[in-house]
Amino acid sequence: QQQVKQSPQSLIVQKGGISIINCAYENTAFDYFPWYQQFPGKGPALLIAIRPDVSEKKEGRFTISFNKSAKQFSLHIMDSQPGDSATYFCAANNNNDMRFGAGTRLTVKP
Amino acid sequence: DTGVSQNPRHKITKRGQNVTFRCDPISEHNRLYWYRQTLGQGPEFLTYFQNEAQLEKSRLLSDRFSAERPKGSFSTLEIQRTEQGDSAMYLCASSLQGEKLFFGSGTQLSVL
Numbered sequence A: 001q002q003q004v005k006q007s008p009q010s011l012i013v014q015k016g017g018i019s020i021i022n023c024a025y026e027n028t029a030f031d032y033f034p035w036y037q038q039f040p041g042k043g044p045a046l047l048i049a050i051r052p053d054v055s056e057k058k059e060g061r062f063t064i065s066f067n068k069s070a071k072q073f074s075l076h077i078m079d080s081q082p083g084d085s086a087t088y089f090c091a092a093n094n095n096n097d098m099r100f101g102a103g104t105r106l107t108v109k110p
Numbered sequence B: 001d002t003g004v005s006q007n008p009r010h011k012i013t014k015r016g017q018n019v020t021f022r023c024d025p026i027s028e029h030n031r032l033y034w035y036r037q038t039l040g041q042g043p044e045f046l047t048y049f050q051n052e053a054q055l056e057k058s059r060l061l062s063d064r065f066s067a068e069r070p071k072g073s074f075s076t077l078e079i080q081r082t083e084q085g086d087s088a089m090y091l092c093a094s095s096l097q098g099e100k101l102f103f104g105s106g107t108q109l110s111v112l
Helices: none
Strands: A004-007 A010-014 A019-025 A033-038 A045-050 A056-059 A062-067 A072-077 A086-094 A097-100 A104-109 B005-007 B010-013 B019-024 B031-037 B044-050 B053-056 B065-068 B075-079 B088-095 B107-111
Touching: A004 A086, A010 A019, A019 A033, A019 A086, A019 A104, A033 A062, A045 A056, A045 A062, A045 A072, A072 A086, A097 B044, B005 B088, B010 B019, B019 B088, B019 B107, B031 B075, B044 B065, B075 B088
Parallel strands: A010 A104, B010 B107
Antiparallel strands: A004 A019, A019 A072, A033 A045, A033 A086, A056 A062, A062 A072, A086 A097, A086 A104, B005 B019, B019 B075, B031 B044, B031 B088, B044 B053, B065 B075, B088 B107
16 A cells, blocks of 8 residues: 655756655654655665644755645755756655655756 | 665575675664665665664565564564565665664665
8 A cells, every 4th residue: 555655757857947746645644754865776865854743844955845734745856956866755754654655766957 | 984884785696595684773873674675666664673672573575574683783684585576675774763764775685
């Protein structure tokens, strides 16, 4: 049962553009929503995370928007750079049960 | 480098053989997690430890899978009688009493 649904599967963005990745969840008990970045041959690395009591969190070029009523959250990457090309995973956690989305492969073209 | 360390990085084995992977977490982290990742998918939770206690193992994929963390430091994941469907990346992560997980680079298992 996929508890976290992520879209799109792949995304191509021009350098300097905005990358937007969306996730939806079902379990309202989830209380922590991180985004992970993964490069080939490496494990996922935490990028940014949010709790459901806030609607937005920004760290540098990365912003999470969170809509609790719709059970959706998204990652926005501003001024996308070729070095941002990677696979991005959203996740949702409840009591040490972290569920991951299927991932979005982002390609930023120079 | 004081991150999560996993060995070996790659393992090729024949169907029916047993394999064991090792994970060394960040030294002060008391929680250790094992995940499996197949191509094109996100990590799938298998089991986790708090110190030496294995607090969740119902999500291990079958009774061929087992994990230990004998002294609350490093951990091992063993797969007995490997099958081709076990081919995947096995990831270890650690954390300090919270949700912020630090992943290792994984062990890529290929079962021939």
